[in-house]
Amino acid sequence: MRVDKYLWCVRYFKTRNMVTELCKKNNVKVNGHVAKPSKEVFPADEISFRKDQISYTIKVLAIPESRVGAKLVDIYRQDTTSPEAFAHLELLKLSKEHYRKTGEGRPTKKDRRDLENYTTEFDAETNE
Template structure:
């Protein structure tokens, strides 16, 4: 049995959609045995898949191939997580740094936020002129 890397990544839930998994492979964010590949590259048991997320590289070893997408609880039957603990630490640090920017879930600044920023900076400029 042979399986394309983009399908495999989607089947084992490393990407939310098949289109997203194809895009990740095309952008060299997913590597097979530390080599950039095309979406049609065939995977084999024992291969290593590396996924670059933000600033960290997550690595997985293929235990078995499958013919359809599986539930989250069954993913461990097909993959072994071999990610370096330092990479996990880098990712956690990145997430914490991102949460400091704005409160989680607040989205982009609203028009009101922007007006408040502008009035604050005008106040600072007025203060500097005195």
């Protein structure tokens, strides 16, 4: 089965076109080699790709006939992505929400001034 179809079948991407675009940008690797969308994958192959600031690594256990339900995905793949990657993503989300809550709109002029003051102070400290 093609790598783009496999990643779509095991529900890592919503459409095959998204996987194809990722492959064209050389962001999908099969067994450590950059893969084109048409690269065939077989059981025991290792696929690595980057999505949403997480570097996923999965091992192919079996080839599905077509797109499978979310409960059946674990039959066809083994996710070997490190838990630290998911923890890093959670930390990123929390750091973004620390300053400004989601849905509060655009930054104000005061926010811009505060940011400029912070960056100029930071630059002055590093230049000393």
